[in-house]
Amino acid sequence: MQTQELREGLLLLEDGSLFRGLCHSPGTAFGEVVFNTSMTGYQEILTDPSYRRQIVVMTQPHIGNYGTGDEMAESGRPWAEGFIARRFTEQASNHGSEVDMPGYLRAHRVPALSAIDTRALVRHLRDQGAMRGVVTDQTSDDDLRRLQEELLQQPTMKGRGLVSEVTRRDEEILEPLADGELGWTPHIGLFDFGAKGSIAEQLRLRGARVTLLPADTSAERCLEADFDGIMLSNGPGDPEPLTDIIETVRQLIASDKPIFGICLGHQLLGLALGGRTYKLKFGHHGGNQPVQDLDTGQVTITSQNHGFAVDESSLPEGVRITHRNLNDQTVEGLAVADRPIFSVQYHPEAAPGPHDSYYLFDRFLSSIPSR
């Protein structure tokens, strides 16, 4: 029987809290523990490079129901360090499933725990803030003592630049997937700070050619390649230590290139424009965050995954707040006045989450003068 075949596993938090459960995929992993309230899309979440060095707790109790498959992957591998749910489905039920969830986690060596009171854990994180933790199948008292020591030596997320751990080494050109409605083929340089596959896909579906760029690509290289527009992708970690990238973005702003930033890309744009970022208590991770477009008053339900945010008061004149989170009023979008430069904190490429913000890709591409 399932429950008794599984070994015990546990999650230990830096404040000493301990959550015992059952281990579906063995191993030990450290990371910042965050929770995600999406009810679907666990594989997209796992494979989103923004989760580098994070352990993800899913609030939806049943994870793995529809299995896993290449179609649902946002990158070539899971990036989350550990995965926690109330119950994992051993055998999937969906025509699109290729590998069952627990097998996928084991194959990719992502330690995973079930049978945890996930709601208690989430409430703890909500009240105390996201914090460092370790998932493990090493559960003896000695193990615990050792792990606790190690845990406290782990770097905190604040101040931790992680883009270099997830970006690519080489440029890669991706051809359009469809003709789109533009009537021409814009060429977009997409900075890969840990980009989700769906960003390039959405651009290509609209008739764009995309070149994926390593994070350390210089502004000169971009200008030399003469991209029609620049996209700054999502990515993990704290944006502030990424000073070289911020400088590159600053140079790009000074050029006349249209720029569109998403998530980390939005934060980097904010920093490059002279603003500051700060760490949120437990971040926004889910598919139900309401964002209001301040121009139209329209509310869209967005997919979000970020632990840092742009500080509104730090932004210079000429930078406009375009979107705001209805829950906590944080900045969700900004734009440079009179320039085709804008960014959003959330994920218009969805995957997982609502498709309501796809229109931003149209807006970006149509802001590019055709040649």
Place this chain on the structure above:
Amino acid sequence: MPKRTDIQSILVFGSGPIVIGQACEFDYSGTQACRVLKREGYRVILVNSNPATIMTDPELADATYVEPLVPEIVERILEKERPDAVLPTVGGQTGINLALALSERGSFEKWGKDGKAIELLGAHIPALKLGESRQEFKDAMEEIGLEVPRSGFARTVEEAREVAAQLGFPVIIRPSFTLGGEGGGVAHNREELDQIAAEALQASPTTEILIEQSVLGWKEYELEVVRDAADNAIIICSVENFDAMGVHTGDSITVAPQQTLSDREFQIMRDEAFAVIRRVGVATGGSNIQFAVDPKTGRRVVIEMNPRVSRSSALASKATGFPIAKVAALLAVGYTLDELPNEITGGKTMAAFEPSIDYTVVKIPRWAFEKFPQSSPKLGTSMKSVGEVMAIGGTFREALMKGLSALELDGSAERRAKRLADPLRLRRRLAEPNWERLFAVLEALRQGWTVEQVHEASHIDPWFLRELSSLIDLEQELKSADLASASPGLLRAVKEAGFSDTLTAGFLGCPMEQLQQRLRELQIRRVYKRVDTCAAEFPAMTPYLYSTYGDEDEADPSDRKKVMILGSGPNRIGQGIEFDYCCVHAAFELKDAGYETIMVNCNPETVSTDYDTSDRLYFEPLTLEHVLSIAELEKPDGIIVQLGGQTPLKLARGLEAAGLKILGTSPDTIDLAEDRERFGALLKEEDVLQPMNGTATSVEEAVEVVRRIGFPVVVRPSYVLGGRAMAVVYDEDTLVRYMEEAADVSAGHPVLIDQFLEDAFEVDLDLLCDGEDAVVCGIMQHIEEAGIHSGDSAAVLPPYRIGPFDLDQMRDIAQRLALRLGVVGLMNVQFAIYEGGIYVIEVNPRASRTVPFIAKAVGVPLVRLASRVMAGEKLKDLGFTEEPRIPGVFVKMSVFPFRRFPGVDPILGPEMKSTGEVMGAGKRFGAAFAKAWLGAGHKLPTTGTAFVSVHDRDKNALIPVARRLAREGFKLVATGGTAQFLADRHIEVERVQKVHEGHPNVVDEMLNQNIDLVINTPLGRESQLDDRYIRQTALKYDIPCITTLSGAMAAVEGIIAWSKEDVHVRSLQEYAEG
């Protein structure tokens, strides 16, 4: 956008009586709508014919019309009130159809002000039509590029055949504009097609049916969408049906959130749902959209949408904590989602978001097939369940197991298993959707079927089946262990999977106390979590709780003075909205009296399970285990069990034994009233008559008892609800047969046998008693003679044919009994007047079904008073010392689900069969009766042809009825005996043949629409078939049919009032003013 100021008054449509497909959920939605609109400062006018609703409480609206929801009457309300706007979308299909009918008549233009028509809020006529007309909907979907099942329309059976020939069998037949799929079905061959198509055409008010390519076996989903005037649209909840396509969603076990779609699949479905609501043009408010998905390919088709708040919205509200109806009402008056606070998070967040839930919700329907034994137990596209339970658990398994506990099913698991032991039967039960299919699935897995085999047979998704299979694994493990050998891991696993203590102890073969002790030692404990709309992302301010197993308890009980109120569980015939009304009133009143109120219930349709009805809500099964757990945590000062019907009463003894205080009448008194011998002795001491009676556990004993009493007798099993399996028996053969079958229902309990007081008048009396004073609240006389269950009989307040002396005698008896029994709270007595004597038929020391009706009629909040009394106050101090004045005549009429059960004889008897009731109010009996009759959904012909055929003993009484009908201009036709009898008395009558006399006969005449009214009292055995055929034809073709002579007399008075236009509308507030 802020709220609109260009409208001041809004007329809200209710949904009328509880029927299959339209139950308490519209009381919930209407109540929410009225409350918020009133709070926003609008003049709220409400019309609803159902007096047992909270929404018709006079304080919820400025003018409350308990009037029939028919255009002729509602138009008079429009004329009188001249509202600026109408809100039809919270009143179910009834509200929509009423709006469409009024629009057709031009009523909204006619009664508008300053040249402006009355505005429809929520959805406009084109949108309502588009959502409901299958033809237009299909075209619209194709226009926006969405796939719908291939289909064609038909207006005749021939056309239906042509369409079916193109599509290939099986096909699904769906009539337009009907409620809960009534009249539709699945046809597997031509013969079924002809039959179902004919019925469906008959059922559709527009004689339009859709013949649809079958997507049987596909997965079925529903999305609840809310949209505002600024075009913000959100999904409140996704629901996946456990049963594959082919079963009405109201009859399906459903699960929230959806479980087996990937994010990509789900998001595309979400996009399509928005596209649908935008294309249909639902301006503001809630809608639900159904999809079918081919499990093999993921291909998806749109099935239908409801452009209004629905049963699914109620479920979605309760499942997520998002109050859809309240929000929909506010959106209808112009607010946008970003302006409305999410109350659950205390306004920290706004209503513009999509709930995320971190638990699993299962809804299980409850059926009443046992009431309609001649009907097929199969389920299809026409809804048949009468109620439902919802259960919340950490996982699907836990929610499902809690749901099964909450269902309160009669009959033991062993008997069910035995019934399903036969492999052929089991296979059939898996393959054909039917009410016990879930049990068949479990049994098959138990017998070693693989998940694949069960899936093959049932098309239920393997995900659900594997979860069920793991439950069976746990069950087997428990069975092969005992308490000592069961590992802590196993015990934890079974409790987390939702096994009740009773079940677990049963499998382990140990006493329950020992199991509970062991669980405590192992710290396997039930904890309470909050339903918060946001998966704990924000702190929840509302104590809306469910139990699960885990580490942390969020209940956070207070140390206030508190009362726990036990609700009535799933609706069933005999226990419905009336009891929810009572529980809600207790919650309101005790809150006002300074108590913290704690509600426990598991019925998602109800007002009682709204998070703001009581201070704290536990959405939990009403079993002793669950209630005791809550009590242990909350430590209430008292528990109220007398307001929720039999469900909480059954728990009273157990709660008392656990040291909890039952408020009001003691459990011992409740038992005493149920206990034949003790109660008989008490009546004897008080010198009160009761029908001669006895009990029997065998055929021989029964025959012996009847030898003493004499035929006819009323027989019934003890401890049942709503007169279940109750019958009037006139001869020994029938008695023997009954006794042989009774063993099945009664399960070891004796059968009760009473002298049947033939032709007696029956009376319901409700009173309030505080132990010192007993005050009568109201006396209702049944219109039909004895032999018809009090829940089914029409009744009138005040009594219209009983002398003051008899009434006084009844008052005296009731008061004496109440004081003698020590009743504290409500009590109901049923009397019969038989050959000049007053007999007590039964005494129920609790809230009865008639309480809300009387409270509405006399304008006194009886349950509020009862709650105060239970909390220890005295009637004297509450100022309730005299029987209230009755400001008019109030007729109660019941509605029946016969049309849902083809083949059933629509005749009334001692077993209750009605699902709901309406009130008709007037200055005189005739007007009140006419309104009740219309409200119950019948036509009231004022001219035409009346067919009369009555039993010999009714013939004399027929004379005045016939004379008055003739005087009104009716042409009379009758079969042989009756025709001769009337002709002999110089009443003009035409003879028509009986069915067995050949053609043309009375049924031919009915089919040819030559008969407008049928008065047919059962003629006895020899013409039983004739009678049945006549009644079924009347039912099918919607010809008013009256089966008792007293009913006929009343109907004639109604007809006269209606034709003289002596029918006026009057609000409850006006009645109260006198």
